Amino acid sequence: MILARMVGMLGPFDMEMLENGQESYKYFTEEYDLYHMNEETDQLEYIITEESSLELHLQVSDVLFIDFVRHLLQMNPQRRPTAKQALQHSWLSYSY
Structure with missing residues (x-):
């Protein structure tokens, strides 16, 4: 399930x-x-x-954050970012 x-x-x-x-x-x-x-x-x-959808479960409307989480949750480990790559995501440098 x-x-x-x-x-x-x-x-x-x-x-x-x-x-x-x-x-x-x-x-x-x-x-x-x-x-x-x-x-x-x-x-x-x-x-x-x-x-x-992630939006529904996370109850967040921040498109960049959803993109960041989706990026981290890639099912294929070869496509999943390393920690170093994940730190380069634009959501982490966005000024709120």
């Missing part, structure tokens, strides 16, 4: 990550649909992601 919330808020995982993920099969079908096994019925159930 955590993966479904992440996808709903941050968008889908990169296909490269799903294709190369050692444990992708535990959470995604061969078509990369999110699923889980219902323990009571022992049946595969697809998970429909519920779209949401």
